[in-house]
Structure formats: C-alpha cells, structure tokens
Amino acid sequence: DSGVTQTPKHLITATGQRVTLRCSPRSGDLSVYWYQQSLDQGLQFLIQYYNGEERAKGNILERFSAQQFPDLHSELNLSSLELGDSALYFCASSVEGGSTDTQYFGPGTRLTVL
C-alpha cells in the first residue's frame, strides 16, 4: 500500500458525460501527479501540482482539467468524454515535486466510456 488513495476504483459512463476522479496524496507529500495509461499509449503524464499550484503540464487535453485543494487532495475532471478516454487514470504523489523525487502511485481509477 503506497498511502495514496484514489476514488472511485471503477467508473462506467457514456460518451459526452463529465466525471471527476479524486486523489488523496500520502501524508506529508506536497505534490500530486496525474497519469493516463491505456493499452496502446503506455503511461502518459497529464499534469502536476505542487502545494496547490500547477507545476508542469504534459499531454493533457483541453477537455480535461485538474486542481489541488488546500488540504492537498486533487481532482481530475474529464468532460465531453469520448470512447478513446477509456483508460486507467493514476494519481501519484511525492514529497517536494522534483523529478528526482520518488513518486508513489495510487491504485488507479479504471474509466470505461461506452
């Protein structure tokens, strides 16, 4: 158990809908990362937050947005969902957010878009 929690574990929804994925980092970690993992794309970095502020942005679509709250939990919002958005979404956390920090991954949320 990494100490990172993600909810929900599974999510099934329809095209065009909007969903929110939630992540609670390990106690003491200030940085949160979001990743998308699909069978054909591997692990894709989406976005990183550090202590409430956006630190780095990867291949995140405009239909996706995220935020980190004062209590350091984070939410990833996915809107106008398409079939291709079906994937595992991982949240990770680290102490300070440097790329050399160990990232601790949560168990993931499996999103299925029908």
Add this chain to the structure above:
Amino acid sequence: QKEVEQDPGPLSVPEGAIVSLNCTYSNSAFQYFMWYRQYSRKGPELLMYTYSSGNKEDGRFTAQVDKSSKYISLFIRDSQPSDSATYLCAMSEDSNYQLIWGAGTKLIIKP
C-alpha cells in the same frame, strides 16, 4: 522519434534466467535514471534509481547506465515468477525538469 524508447515486449523467459531490460534515449542532458515496476492492475512502484553513469546493485537487481551510448539497462538475476510485471524506465535532466517515461516492457517469467 520519442525521447525515450523501450521495447514493449512481451519478454518471456524461464525461471532462474538472467533478464536484461533496456531503454534508449536521445537527450544527452538526462542525468537521473529510474526503473519502476508495475504489477498487473496496480500502480507503478520505484525499483531502482541511479544518477549519471555506472552501475547500482540491489539484491538480484542491477541498474546500468551508459551515457556515451544513451542506453540504460536493468538486469534481474535468478528471475522468479513474482518478477513478472511491466518494467518502466524514466529519466530526467535534473529535479527542475519533468520526468520522461518509457512505454514499459512486459516481462513474463515462466515457472
């Protein structure tokens, strides 16, 4: 061309074999190299971390970096069925730069 290339496999070897997993990269400024292991339906976990060139050993695992060839390797000795997982390499220029991930190699150790 991707910054980090990694053969997705699957790589299937018999129990007890020595396994070699590799990544190549194009950015000569990379200095920090990591290997993460991901079991099926789980999040990745850090396995090994090396800085610059050279070798690092941890039990049955050895990480090797050859910066002149822009090539990193992870060796697993006396492989076990429990080593069956996807192994992802990741690297960075320094702590101020984003970690760049390989696609992962799926490893299967046959009993």
